[in-house]
Amino acid sequence: MSTLITLALVFGQLSLLAFGGANSILPDLQRQVVGNHAWMTGHEFAALFALAQAAPGPNMMVVSLIGWRVAGLGGTLVATIGVALPSSILTYIASGYWFQFRDRPWRKAIQAGLLPVTIGLVAASAALITATTTLDWRAGLVTAVAAGVIYFTKYHPLLVLGGAAALGAAGLVG
Amino acid sequence: MSQSSTPPNPTVADLFMGFFTVGVCGFGGVLPWARRMILEKNRWLTPAEFTEVLGFCQFMPGGNIMNVAIALGARFRGIPGAVAALLGLMVAPVVIVIMLGAVYDQYAEIPAVRRAFVALAAAGAGMLIATAVKIALPLKGRWLAIGLAGLTFIAIAVLRLPLAIVMPIMAVLSTLVLWRFKA
Numbered sequence: 001m002s003t004l005i006t007l008a009l010v011f012g013q014l015s016l017l018a019f020g021g022a023n024s025i026l027p028d029l030q031r032q033v034v035g036n037h038a039w040m041t042g043h044e045f046a047a048l049f050a051l052a053q054a055a056p057g058p059n060m061m062v063v064s065l066i067g068w069r070v071a072g073l074g075g076t077l078v079a080t081i082g083v084a085l086p087s088s089i090l091t092y093i094a095s096g097y098w099f100q101f102r103d104r105p106w107r108k109a110i111q112a113g114l115l116p117v118t119i120g121l122v123a124a125s126a127a128l129i130t131a132t133t134t135l136d137w138r139a140g141l142v143t144a145v146a147a148g149v150i151y152f153t154k155y156h157p158l159l160v161l162g163g164a165a166a167l168g169a170a171g172l173v174g
Numbered sequence: 175m176s177q178s179s180t181p182p183n184p185t186v187a188d189l190f191m192g193f194f195t196v197g198v199c200g201f202g203g204v205l206p207w208a209r210r211m212i213l214e215k216n217r218w219l220t221p222a223e224f225t226e227v228l229g230f231c232q233f234m235p236g237g238n239i240m241n242v243a244i245a246l247g248a249r250f251r252g253i254p255g256a257v258a259a260l261l262g263l264m265v266a267p268v269v270i271v272i273m274l275g276a277v278y279d280q281y282a283e284i285p286a287v288r289r290a291f292v293a294l295a296a297a298g299a300g301m302l303i304a305t306a307v308k309i310a311l312p313l314k315g316r317w318l319a320i321g322l323a324g325l326t327f328i329a330i331a332v333l334r335l336p337l338a339i340v341m342p343i344m345a346v347l348s349t350l351v352l353w354r355f356k357a
Contacts, residue, residue, distance in 0.1 A: 060237040124326070146299075
């Protein structure tokens with residue numbers, strides 16, 4: 001029970017900080033899940049993140065997966081609701097006011113101000129996840145090739161993830 | 175088409191089903207699927223309205239498409255609509271992700287599966303790097319904004335400060351600096 005309460009508190013707090021979605025909160029998620037509460041290893045965390053990437057749906061799904069890993073079905077529900085509810089209530093309330101304020105200079109100033117912060121957060125997430133997944137030079141090579149293929153080509157991300165998993169299963173990586 | 179003259183009026187069930195299809199299909203990013211469902215399939219919004227709603231949803235904390243579901247549900251059917259749209263979006267992905275997790279649990283000890291996950295995680299990291307580069311492109315040549323992004327990066331990735339401290343400080347600092355210097 002106390003684990004579920006902790007899950008709700010951890011994810012509920014991150015919900016209102018998730019400007020730019022799940023990718024912004026990954027470092028804090030990792031710190032809480034791997035560091036503070038020691039629910040799993042760093043590498044396991046990175047594997048769950050990748051697994052959530054390979055699944056359909058919003059990228060917040062990584063939270064559902066972590067909840068499941070920590071405390072089964074109850075953990076899934078608590079983590080998912082915990083991360084979705086606070087921001088959803090805020091969005092619901094704000095959506096009524098948004099169109100009143102959309103042309104106000106202060107609103108545009110805040111939006112412009114949040115952009116570099118979100119970019120810095122996603123870059124930090126990428127750096128910390130990469131530090132966790134780069135177990136050797138071959139894993140690092142997979143990361144570099146995947147980044148290049150996703151960035152420069154129009155291949156479907158699932159193809160990249162599936163291809164990497166196949167290389168790993170074949171014993172070429174890992 | 176004749177429907178385009180009458181304003182869209184989706185029911186709670188329509189909202190649930192519409193976002194359900196987005197959740198099921200949304201491999202590798204839900205945004206293109208949400209766009210297709212809302213604009214092309216159902217004509218719930220005009221493209222200009224969609225851009226505006228999306229801008230709002232990116233502005234708010236939380237998943238962008240989760241917020242789109244909330245905002246559209248609220249717009250057409252109030253609280254029941256918002257709940258139905260969000261549930262529709264989330265239910266299938268949550269079930270699928272748990273099934274994947276169960277597979278991981280069951281077979282993680284097999285060497286080939288363990289290696290597959292090492293490579294999968296590495297590729298996932300690569301995807302995130304590509305995402306970071308893509309969203310950073312609008313900062314090209316804007317040195318002040320690049321500096322603010324860099325400062326956020328250092329605070330989180332190098333100094334490992336908690337987001338609850340970094341987010342408010344950097345949001346205020348960035349807004350004031352960019353506003354003051356019109357950069």
